[in-house]
Amino acid sequence: MTGGMYMSSLAAEARDGGASDEADHISGDTLVSGIPAVNAPVPPAAPKPPAGSDGGAKPKAAAKPARKGRSKAALAATAVLAVVGIAYAAGLLMDHADVPTGTTVLGVDIGGKTRDEALKALNAAVGDRGTAPITVHIGNQDKQLKPELAGLSINTEDSVNQVAHRDYNPISVIGSLFGGEHQVAPAINVDQEKLRSQLQTLSPNTGGSDGMVKFVDGKPVGVPGTPYQAVDADASVQKITAAYTQRAETGRNDPVDLAVTTHQPRVTQAQIDEAIRTIGDPAMSGKITVTAGTHSVLFSPQKSLSKILTIVPAPSNGKMTLHIDLAVLRQLYGNAFDGVLLERGIGTKTPVTPQDVASAMLPALAKTAPEKTAVIQNVAN
Structure with a gap:
């Protein structure tokens, strides 16, 4: 039977409603656009991926969990920052003292x-x-x-x-909430x-010795070191x-x-000679009268200045400096300034000290003159 005749027979059976089950099976399974279908072989089942492999997963599907992980990390970081910010603000609000909480000095x-x-x-x-x-x-x-x-x-x-002062360091501020110490x-x-x-x-x-200049009978004498x-x-x-x-x-x-x-001696002979010329000779050039209010004391080169003065190198830099022996100075002026009070910067009034007398004398000792006057300042009325 030809293909055309076979199709006509089937069509007639369909019109008559008497098509058989077998005809229906043939029509549904074997006809594709009028051409008999050929049964295709069933492909073999794909092998299972080995354990531990991704089974050929697509890159896009694998990227989804990573994006989800980054989102969790961002949320966690935001939460931590929020907690830190709240703690920092609380620390600033709670600490109103001059000295921040938790500060220790010398273990106190x-x-x-x-x-x-x-x-x-x-x-x-x-x-x-x-x-x-x-x-x-x-x-x-x-x-x-x-x-x-x-x-x-x-x-x-x-x-x-x-x-x-206020401490705005976040570590110190937050640490103070939990008993933290800041040692200074x-x-x-x-x-x-x-x-x-x-x-x-x-x-x-x-x-x-390092070398020095001493005074003998009103004259400077160099002493090599x-x-x-x-x-x-x-x-x-x-x-x-x-x-x-x-x-x-x-x-x-x-x-x-x-x-x-x-x-080894720090002072050279040249330095000794220079000190005699620039410091010793002016100091011995004349008498000095030290006054404090109505009280005064006269110091002469031969009798008193030679006993209290030396020129020695300063301990810090070795520079030749005029030195006054305060203990001997106190003995020389004796009771001359008894009853004299000086107004101090702290608002108190105290007696004249050897340091007060020496401080007044030093500017006068630097001058070359036969008669000199040194005035002790701030005498109380």
């Missing part, structure tokens, strides 16, 4: 206090840490170094001033010149300063070992 908690309260607490805690003598070992001897003479002191007022180093005053001068007085006496044993000034200043700071912070008063070395 002065946080949360006013400036005056903090200063009072710090002074009470320091006690004698700043004034007690420091024991030093020099060679085979133990000697005492007094801080007030060596220019050493704990400046409690500056220590408080350097912390008595104390303010230590060190007068290098005074400290070196005291070290020089503590050095062993070996008969040597000779080698001598003395402490190493540079190293000693550092060690004593460190020991003093440690004692201020901890209360420990450990002895300080100072090395002794041989020193």
Whole structure:
């Protein structure tokens, strides 16, 4: 049977409603656009991917979890920043004192206090840490170094001033909410010149010197220097300063070992000659009358100035400087200034001291004149 005849027969059966199940099966399964269909082989099942592989997953599908992970990290970071911001604001609102909460100086908690309260607490805690003598070992001897003479002191007022302000550091502000401490180093005053001068007085006496100018019967006389044993000034200043700071912070008063070395004279003959010409000759050029109000004392080159004056190298830089022996000066003027009071800068009135007399004399000693006058200022009425 031809294809056309077969299609006609099927069409007729369909019109008559008598098409058989077999005809329906053939029509649905074998006809495609009038051409008999060929049964295609069933493709084999795809092999299962090995364990641990991504199974050929598409890149786009794999990227979705990564985007989800980044979103979680961003949310977590935002939450952390919000918590930090709230804590920072809370710390600023809760801390209204002059000294931020948690501040310690010399082991003393002065946080949360006013400036005056903090200063009072710090002074009470320091006690004698700043004034007690420091024991030093020099060679085979133990000697005492007094801080007030060596220019050493704990400046409690500056220590408080350097912390008595609002602290906007987030670490300090947030830490204060949880009892955190902010330790601040104390303010230590060190007068290098005074400290070196005291070290020089503590050095062993070996008969040597740096060189100097002394005065004999109103005339300057040069004294060349000779080698001598003395402490190493540079190293000693550092060690004593460190020991003093440690004692201020901890209360420990450990002895300080100072090395002794041989020193050559610092002053040359040329420097001695220059000092005689520029310092010694003017100082011996005439008498000096020192006055304080209605009281006065006369000092002459031959009888008194020669006893109290020397020209020596300054401990700090070796520059030749006029030196006045205050103890001998006090003996010379005796009771001449008894009853004279001077107005001090702190609003008090106190008697004349040898330092007051020496300070008034120094400008006059620098002048060349047969008669000189030195006036002690600020005499109280």
